[in-house]
Amino acid sequence: MMEKDRISSAMIIMLIILMLKSVNFVSGTENLIDTYCPDNFPLYTSSTSFQKNLKLLMETLSSNIVASNTSFFNNTSTGEGLDKVYGQALCRGDITNSTVCKECIEKASKDLMNRCKSEDAMIWYDVCQVRYSFQMFFSNAVYTGKYPKQNDLEKRVSDPTSFQQVLTYLMNNVSNEAAFNPAKNMFATADIEFSKKKKARIYGLVECTKDISETDCRSCLSSAITELNACCSYREGGIIVSRNCNVRFDLFEFFNASSSVAPLLIFPTSKGGKWKPWMFVLTICGSILIISVLIVFCIACLRQKKAREGDEERTERTLLQELASPKNxxxxxxxxxxxxxxxxxxxxxxxxxxxxxxxxxxxxxxxxxxxxxxxxxxxxxxxxxxxxxxxxxxxxxxxxxxxxxxxxxxxxxxxxxxxxxxxxxxxxxxxxxxxxxxxxxxxxxxxxxxxxxxxxxxxxxxxxxxxxxxxxxxxxxxxxxxxxxxxxxxxxxxxxxxxxxxxxxxxxxxxxxxxxxxxxxxxxxxxxxxxxxx
Known part of the structure; x- marks a missing residue:
């Protein structure tokens, strides 16, 4: 009897652990990252046909995205003419549970309607994003990155130089996977070790909307990674969101690794041998040659600049004389x-x-x-x-x-x-x-x-x-x-x-x-x- 009790207790404990993990992952739907909500659109009022179409579109986004396909991405529109509203919804690529996706889209849609009185707006949550506009924006790759305030709360790393090198390697590799590997469907994750002593790893995630091309996706991710390096390469985490792509990294596994199958990357290192005398001679001679070429080039540029400035002065003097001539x-x-x-x-x-x-x-x-x-x-x-x-x-x-x-x-x-x-x-x-x-x-x-x-x-x-x-x-x-x-x-x-x-x-x-x-x-x-x- 006691043996059965022990087995039952173990099963209950395992069930509780699984439930806690599930709650921890689903709780991402409650985490608002950022919003885009301009207030310079005069046609947005509660009585317009545009607003009525917008309300109808936002109420049906969550059901449309679940019914559309298994990738949880959908472009849709409501209305006609100038009152037509275009909408887009996307759930993160590691979300496999349709209920989680639907709940996030519903919450994001309601939140966006409450926060914004505009004709063009967007909202980002941890696991989903929603956008609407009076303009047809589908398949248009326009990079407009946003820097969420939560980046400022991240701690600084102790060795930012080596950390940035490893981070850049990670994000570039995972971006290539997302953009050019059809099996990834514009989404990829990976992690990489950056400190053997602390056994610490960096976890990275990138994603593009499914309506843009592979080239546009990689271009968007490149721009986002540039901004990510500028703001957060010396921090323990960072995120950049935009209309067509998002990038994020952290020192903990913030995504669902079991569904995204994140590869383990290894940062390339090399161990060179000792320098030989001919290597020193070649390096010194090459350096002297390069410096000499640069000096000659700079002198030539300075002379050309002075000659050009002289031509400009002569041209302006000629113009003044022509304007003051008797014929004018x-x-x-x-x-x-x-x-x-x-x-x-x-x-x-x-x-x-x-x-x-x-x-x-x-x-x-x-x-x-x-x-x-x-x-x-x-x-x-x-x-x-x-x-x-x-x-x-x-x-x-x-x-x-x-x-x-x-x-x-x-x-x-x-x-x-x-x-x-x-x-x-x-x-x-x-x-x-x-x-x-x-x-x-x-x-x-x-x-x-x-x-x-x-x-x-x-x-x-x-x-x-x-x-x-x-x-x-x-x-x-x-x-x-x-x-x-x-x-x-x-x-x-x-x-x-x-x-x-x-x-x-x-x-x-x-x-x-x-x-x-x-x-x-x-x-x-x-x-x-x-x-x-x-």
């Missing part, structure tokens, strides 16, 4: 004759008008510089284009604007009020267009409805009048060569005005054709600005 003395502005030097303003005046080029006054960024909003001492609002300091094309644009536009006066052409040329600063001052550029309306779903047929007809007519003036009616025949929506500005009455004449070409009265050797015009390609020839 008479400039018609609202029926009055003024000299070109009256257009010049001081740099101090423009700095005061723009708050020393404050980011709060920044209106946009173009191919040749940044545009700021400013207010002159007389109360007039202005738009200030600060051309790139080292751009030769910016210098050409500056000359074109001052010499060319100041001579053109028409209600459908933007008015040049002045300029600055001091040292490396090349600045153009225009009248401020309160509604900014046409592309702000065309590509903004919230402002596009303002472009009704009457307004569009007026804008088209204004552009036609402006071009007719340039081509036929002005005393100079001008071809703009860079007309596009962001070069069409709109005043407070949505009257169109053509701007940015840096690429413009002037023709003689009887000239109909011309050859050009200059590369002009801009277009966007793969997220970057390139030049094209017109």
């Amino acid at each position: 003395v008479a400039i018609t502005q609202e029926g009055e004759l003024i000299s070109s030097d009256q257009l010049f303003m001081t740099l101090a005046t423009i700095k005061a008008a723009t708050g020393n080029f404050s980011d709060t006054n920044k209106l946009g960024h173009g191919g040749f510089g940044t545009v700021y909003k400013g207010v002159l001492p007389d109360g007039n609002e202005i738009a200030v284009k600060r051309l790139s300091r080292k751009s030769w094309q910016g210098l050409e644009e500056f000359k074109n604007e001052v010499i060319l536009i100041a001579k053109l006066q028409h209600k459908n052409l933007v008015k040049l009020l002045g300029c600055v040329l001091e040292g490396e600063e090349k600045i153009l001052i225009y009248e401020l267009m309160s509604n900014r550029s046409l592309d702000q309306f065309i590509f903004d779903p919230f402002r596009r409805p303002k472009l009704d047929w009457k307004t569009c007809y007026g804008i088209i007519g204004g552009l036609a009048k402006g071009l007719l003036y340039l081509h036929e009616e002005s005393r100079l025949k001008i071809i703009h060569r860079d007309l596009k929506p962001n070069n069409v500005l709109l005043d407070h009455e949505l009257v169109a005005k053509i701007s940015d004449f840096g690429m413009a070409r002037m023709f003689s009265e009887n000239q109909n054709t011309a050859n050009t050797k200059r590369i002009v015009g801009t277009q966007i390609c793969n997220g970057g600005t390139i030049l094209r020839e017109i």
Whole structure:
């Protein structure tokens, strides 16, 4: 009888241990890591169709992810048109229990709705994450890493240099496994020994959302590991979360190793023999040669830099002389004759008008510089284009604007009020267009409805009048060569005005054709600005 009691007691103890382990692992669903919740979206109100669609989507995310597949990942959407909501849910790759996954998604969805009143938000828990947006973001790999505050609570390690080497080796290996091993399904874990004396190990975990490519996954993980090294490589644990991937390490086994099958990595070490005399000679000679090459290279670079600075100074002196030449003395502005030097303003005046080029006054960024909003001492609002300091094309644009536009006066052409040329600063001052550029309306779903047929007809007519003036009616025949929506500005009455004449070409009265050797015009390609020839 006593033997049976002992067996029963042992079984109860084993059952309790298993239950404690299960509770400890499931408790991760209660651990909030971070949230992304911007508050600059005006369309989020409790009465909109968007909010109703959002509520419906968040209520069905947990059931959708469990029913979708065994990987516990799901992209879904609710609604139509501008009120459509896109949602995404992901449970960590070592979660095999559908109940654990569902409970975490339910809690994260409710928590996100309570915390955020926004049209684009995301929340991360230990074992799951939830995101929604008014934009279609599926399969878009955009890295925006976040640094959770819990990283600051981690203790520092005693040997950060060797710890970082082992950590980097671990995270790079596990990232390659997650991204390029199809069996891993964008998720991998591993651990590695970093101290034989203490028998201590580092445990690492990486994961990507299942809707991005292998290359995008590895790129996202590389960016996250870089930030992880910067913030936490000297700490006993760290985590970086982002929209498409997450990375984490700790000195304890924080994941379910039985389901993720974490490999044991070994940090590579080498034991070299003693140095021989010829090794010393080769090393010293090689070092001297490398240093000599570097010195010669630095001298050549310094000479080239001085020559370039001299060329810039000569070019700016030539430009000033050209602006002050007799052919540019008479400039018609609202029926009055003024000299070109009256257009010049001081740099101090423009700095005061723009708050020393404050980011709060920044209106946009173009191919040749940044545009700021400013207010002159007389109360007039202005738009200030600060051309790139080292751009030769910016210098050409500056000359074109001052010499060319100041001579053109028409209600459908933007008015040049002045300029600055001091040292490396090349600045153009225009009248401020309160509604900014046409592309702000065309590509903004919230402002596009303002472009009704009457307004569009007026804008088209204004552009036609402006071009007719340039081509036929002005005393100079001008071809703009860079007309596009962001070069069409709109005043407070949505009257169109053509701007940015840096690429413009002037023709003689009887000239109909011309050859050009200059590369002009801009277009966007793969997220970057390139030049094209017109």
